[in-house]
Every structure is written in structure tokens, then in C-alpha cells.
Amino acid sequence: MTTTSESAQQHTPSGLARLLPGAPVAEAVLAETAAAAARLRNRGITPSLATILVGDDDASAGYIAIKQRQAAALGFASPHVHLPATATQAELHQAIARFNSDPAVHGLLVQYPVPGNLDYDAALQTIDPDKDVDGMHPLNMGRLAVGLPGPLPCTPAGIEALLAYYEIPVAGREVVILGRGATLGRPLAMLLAQKRPTANAAVTVVHTGVPDWARYTRRADILVAAAGVPGIVQPEHVKPGAVVIGAGVRYEGRRLLPDVDEACAEVAGAITPRVGGVGPTTVAMLFRNAVRAAERASQ
Numbered sequence: 532m533t534t535t536s537e538s539a540q541q542h543t544p545s546g547l548a549r550l551l552p553g554a555p556v557a558e559a560v561l562a563e564t565a566a567a568a569a570r571l572r573n574r575g576i577t578p579s580l581a582t583i584l585v586g587d588d589d590a591s592a593g594y595i596a597i598k599q600r601q602a603a604a605l606g607f608a609s610p611h612v613h614l615p616a617t618a619t620q621a622e623l624h625q626a627i628a629r630f631n632s633d634p635a636v637h638g639l640l641v642q643y644p645v646p647g648n649l650d651y652d653a654a655l656q657t658i659d660p661d662k663d664v665d666g667m668h669p670l671n672m673g674r675l676a677v678g679l680p681g682p683l684p685c686t687p688a689g690i691e692a693l694l695a696y697y698e699i700p701v702a703g704r705e706v707v708i709l710g711r712g713a714t715l716g717r718p719l720a721m722l723l724a725q726k727r728p729t730a731n732a733a734v735t736v737v738h739t740g741v742p743d744w745a746r747y748t749r750r751a752d753i754l755v756a757a758a759g760v761p762g763i764v765q766p767e768h769v770k771p772g773a774v775v776i777g778a779g780v781r782y783e784g785r786r787l788l789p790d791v792d793e794a795c796a797e798v799a800g801a802i803t804p805r806v807g808g809v810g811p812t813t814v815a816m817l818f819r820n821a822v823r824a825a826e827r828a829s830q
Contacts, residue, residue, distance in 0.1 A: 548799040556696040557811035578825035579608040580638040586616035631659040638664035638821030664820040682820040687719035689812025695729045702731035710757030761788035772800035
């Protein structure tokens with residue numbers, strides 16, 4: 532962990548921004564999660580994260596495999612249901628209902644995306660809010676909006692953890708989020724505006740529907756790119772010395788295309804790497820939500 536908050540604003544000797552990799556942040560969160568899981572097992576409770584995959588998308592199957600390997604490393608149970616691509620909405624809801632009613636299951640997620648004949652949002656709303664490890668159930672989003680405790684959306688929570696890990700001041704600073712999506716931009720704005728030491732920022736949400744969106748990004752002390760538009764953030768859109776968090780990506784096949792152009796490292800004071808930035812923290816937060824759900828269920 533860094534020793535001074537000012538270091539986040541300093542360039543490296545090469546003139547490039549200081550990198551903010553997500554792996555050390557994820558390792559710290561997962562270490563805390565493993566310790567919490569061990570305490571539960573000592574009481575005879577095995578934390579459990581259940582997953583549902585619909586169809587045969589290779590990337591989705593790969594993400595499930597990553598979660599299952601991480602579950603095993605943490606001492607979690609990881610029950611899994613794989614439905615065919617021809618599954619109906621009712622069959623998906625039935626699989627969710629079985630996990631909802633199983634007291635041995637503490638967390639549940641449906642891997643996104645689902646086949647086009649299914650309504651992912653409708654399925655999400657049938658998940659028990661207490662088992663919603665993605666933090667995206669409408670009830671949990673409402674809890675976030677009013678500042679009540681509950682599972683947090685994983686990528687926004689991972690970004691907050693990354694800023695805290697690298698001791699980047701957030702309170703009182705201008706944070707601009709480029710992107711208004713329901714899974715990232717909007718919940719991150721609510722999270723970073725809350726009154727607590729790792730947040731309490733002046734937050735602006737702007738999006739590509741605003742013709743002069745760069746007018747907002749250029750004034751940001753902390754800029755979060757969450758538009759899902761490859762290369763949308765160029766050096767001229769960044770305030771010199773700003774912290775730049777690249778959270779938005781798009782995939783072309785297996786090729787990852789980030790929102791933030793790599794040349795932004797020549798202007799920013801600190802920046803997440805194009806690969807291995809926010810991603811590792813997102814997975815870590817998923818398991819943190821799951822172990823906290825197990826703790827709540829055991830009380």
C-alpha cells in the first residue's frame with residue numbers, strides 16, 4: 532500500500548502516469564474474505580456461492596470456471612446449474628427459486644448475458660435480495676440510494692476499494708463518471724457521493740448523449756470511464772495530473788477494447804492499466820458480498 536496520498540498524483544520518472552493495478556487490491560479483499568470464510572467454517576457453516584449458466588457461450592463458461600476456482604481457493608461451496616440455450620424463462624426462474632429456498636446457499640448469480648429469448652432483468656428480480664451477490668436487485672439498489680447497508684454492485688465497490696487502497700483522496704474532490712449504465716455509472720455515483728471517509732465526493736455523471744461531454748471530463752480530479760466505447764477517452768479529455776480509472780470495455784471476439792486510450796498515461800497522474808485494472812477487484816467484491824451474506828444468514 533502507498534504511504535502518501537500525494538504519490539497518486541505524481542508521474543513516474545519516465546513521464547508516464549503511476550499505474551494502479553487491481554490485483555493487489557483484490558488480493559487484500561480476498562484475504563479478508565478467506566479469513567471470514569474460515570471463521571464461518573469453524574462454526575460449521577460453509578459459505579456458498581451458487582451460479583446459473585444458460586447456454587454454451589464460451590466466454591460465459593470461462594467466467595463461471597474462474598468463479599468456481601476462486602470459490603475453491605476460499606473454501607466456498609459452489610453449486611452450479613447449467614441450463615440449455617433453449618431454456619424458457621420459467622425454467623430459469625425455477626432454477627433460481629431452488630437456490631433461493633436452499634438455506635445452504637448464501638449467494639446466487641445468473642451469468643450474464645443470457646440467450647436473447649430470455650429476460651435477464653426479470654430473472655434478476657426473482658433472486659432473493661439477501662442472496663444477490665451482484666448487488667443489482669432493485670431492492671439493493673434502493674438501499675444504496677438511501678445509504679442503507681446491503682450488498683454493493685461489484686464493479687463500483689471495486690473502484691471505491693481501489694481508490695482507498697492506493698490512498699487516493701476522494702472526499703471533497705471532483706469525480707466525473709463518463710457513463711450512466713445501471714451496473715456501473717449510476718451506482719458508482721451514488722456510492723462515491725455517500726458521506727464516509729472513502730467517498731464524500733462531488734460527483735458528476737455525464738454520457739455520450741451530451742454533445743460536449745469532454746467539458747466535464749477535463750475538470751475531473753478523478754475520471755472514471757464507463758461508457759463502453761473503445762478509445763473514447765483521449766489525452767485531450769483528461770485534466771493534467773488527474774486519476775483515470777478505466778472501467779468501461781467492449782469485446783470484439785476475445786479482444787478487449789478499453790474506453791481509455793493508452794496515450795492518456797502521458798497526461799494523467801495515476802491510471803489503471805488497460806488489462807488488470809478494475810476487473811480483479813470486481814471478482815473479489817463478488818466473494819466479499821457472498822461471505823457477508825453468509826454472515827448475515829448465520830446471525
